[in-house]
Each structure stands twice: as C-alpha cells, then as structure tokens.
Amino acid sequence: MSHGKNLVYYKTDYEVGLMKEAAVLVSKTLSEVAKVLKAGMTTLQIDSLCATFIKDHKGIPSFHNYRGYPHHICASVNDVVVHGFPNSIPLKDGDVVSIDFGVILNGWHGDHAYSFVIGDTSDDVKQLIRVTKESLYKGIEKSIVNNRIGDIAFAIQEHTERKHKYGVVRELVGHGLGKSLHEDPNVPNYGTRGNGLKLKENLVLAIEPMINMGSKDVFTDADGWTVKTKDGKPSVHFEHDVCVKRNKALILSDYSIIEAAEQANTNLFPSPVIVF
Ligand code: MF3
Numbered sequence: 001m002s003h004g005k006n007l008v009y010y011k012t013d014y015e016v017g018l019m020k021e022a023a024v025l026v027s028k029t030l031s032e033v034a035k036v037l038k039a040g041m042t043t044l045q046i047d048s049l050c051a052t053f054i055k056d057h058k059g060i061p062s063f064h065n066y067r068g069y070p071h072h073i074c075a076s077v078n079d080v081v082v083h084g085f086p087n088s089i090p091l092k093d094g095d096v097v098s099i100d101f102g103v104i105l106n107g108w109h110g111d112h113a114y115s116f117v118i119g120d121t122s123d124d125v126k127q128l129i130r131v132t133k134e135s136l137y138k139g140i141e142k143s144i145v146n147n148r149i150g151d152i153a154f155a156i157q158e159h160t161e162r163k164h165k166y167g168v169v170r171e172l173v174g175h176g177l178g179k180s181l182h183e184d185p186n187v188p189n190y191g192t193r194g195n196g197l198k199l200k201e202n203l204v205l206a207i208e209p210m211i212n213m214g215s216k217d218v219f220t221d222a223d224g225w226t227v228k229t230k231d232g233k234p235s236v237h238f239e240h241d242v243c244v245k246r247n248k249a250l251i252l253s254d255y256s257i258i259e260a261a262e263q264a265n266t267n268l269f270p271s272p273v274i275v276f
C-alpha cells in the first residue's frame with residue numbers, strides 16, 4: 001500500500017529486537033488461528049479470536065480504523081486477493097484463506113500473513129500455495145546489504161510469473177515497516193534486478209507476494225477495500241517481516257509455530273484413510 005511520507009528509517013539493533021517481539025506476537029496469533037481453523041468457522045469468528053488474543057497480550061490491533069478499515073484482520077478467501085472483510089459466511093472444504101494481521105507492541109509494528117487451506121483442496125491450489133511461499137523466501141534471500149529492492153522484486157516475479165506462469169499482482173506491494181505500518185520503500189513483487197533503493201543494514205521490510213493462479217488483473221469491490229481477481233480464479237498471499245543484514249536476512253516473524261499448529265490440526269490436514 002502506498003503512503004505519503006518519503007523517508008527510509010533504519011532501525012537500531014535494540015529496535016529490531018522490539019520489532020521481532022511485535023512480529024512474533026502476530027505469528028503466535030496466526031498459530032492460534034491454525035489450531036482451530038476448520039470448515040464451518042466464519043472469518044468474523046477468526047477476527048474476534050485475533051483481536052482478543054492480541055489485547056490479552058498487551059498489543060494493539062493495528063488494522064482497525066487504519067484509513068477507515070473496519071475490522072481487525074484481513075481475511076481473503078479464494079478469489080479475494082487481499083483486504084477481504086471478515087464475514088459470517090462459513091468456510092468450507094477446499095477454501096484457501098489468507099489471514100493478514102497487524103499489531104502495535106511497545107510502539108512498533110508487526111504485520112504479516114499466512115494462507116491456509118480448509119480441509120483438502122485441488123492440486124492446482126496446493127501448487128499455487130507452495131510456489132507463492134517459495135517465492136517469498138526467494139525474495140528474503142535477496143534482502144541483504146548492497147542488494148537492491150529490484151533484486152527482491154525480480155526474484156519473486158521470476159519464480160512465480162516466469163517459471164510457473166502465475167499472475168503477479170501489480171497494484172499492491174510490500175513496504176517498509178517500523179513505527180508506522182507503511183514506511184518507505186515500496187517492495188513490489190515484480191521488477192528489474194539492480195534497480196531501486198540499495199539495501200542497508202537494519203532496514204525492516206514487509207515482503208508480501210500476492211500471486212494469482214490466472215491473470216494478474218484485479219479490481220476493488222464496491223466496499224472500497226476488497227481486492228479480487230478479475231478472472232475469478234484463486235489468489236494466495238504470504239507475508240513476512242524481514243530485517244536486512246550483511247550476509248543473511250533476519251526473518252522477524254515466525255512461520256514455524258504456524259506450520260506446527262497447521263500440521264497438528266486434523267481439520268486442516270485430514271489424516272489419510274487407512275484401508276485394512
Ligand atoms: N498487510 C497489509 C498491507 O500491508 C495490511 C493492511 S490492511 C489495512 O497493506 F487495513 F490495514 F489497511
């Protein structure tokens with residue numbers, strides 16, 4: 001998302017530590033979601049679970065009222081790319097839902113997202129999820145000192161669009177993160193190697209590929225927020241908070257606790273039927 005300011009803020013090591021606490025609190029919230037997610041649940045129930053969990057842990061949900069956003073999470077199901085409003089429609093088997101959530105903790109923002117499958121889904125959607133997550137890590141690999149924003153962008157586009165023929169959303173981008181939810185620089189998921197801002201140590205980025213199974217084209221609903229694919233095909237979204245370092249980027253958010261909860265939740269990953 002774009003914003004008015006035009007300044008890049010580099011954090012101190014101490015501030016990066018505080019930002020890690022904020023990012024991990026979001027990860028913990030998403031792992032709570034992963035534990036209970038199942039067909040029949042509504043995204044409004046997930047919204048209240050997340051808001052309660054964050055408040056119980058002394059955080060402030062950051063999306064609520066941000067530019068008038070009316071909920072605590074973004075819940076984007078199937079052809080919804082991002083910024084889906086939580087609603088009272090029960091999730092059903094085969095749905096892919098991205099939960100994007102942000103918190104302010106001790107004055108610092110955490111903002112990240114994870115895409116879940118309800119029950120089982122098609123091989124096509126499974127591949128879209130796998131490739132989108134892989135592309136996020138390929139972008140993170142490039143988030144080191146002296147690389148440029150364009151190197152991150154190119155790596156994501158290369159893996160998703162050129163290799164797998166998916167559509168990379170152009171209208172929405174990742175961003176710097178800190179005392180504000182959206183800081184410079186923008187972090188597009190498409191671009192040219194060697195272009196853009198040169199990365200320096202302790203720049204914190206929210207890298208967030210939004211990848212469509214079909215065409216890259218999207219539109220915004222009449223509600224002014226919900227972004228959907230034009231062709232109605234599914235879209236997947238993953239987001240990590242990442243700190244630029246000299247040799248290897250430091251990932252502040254933590255998927256391992258989400259993935260562990262996801263694998264333990266038999267409603268998300270049905271056990272294979274054992275035939276005697
Ligand atoms: N991760 C999203 C973003 O960076 C979340 C913003 S939703 C909003 O744009 F409601 F806060 F705008």
Ligand code: CO
Nearest residue numbers: 111206208239
């Ligand atoms: Co973001």
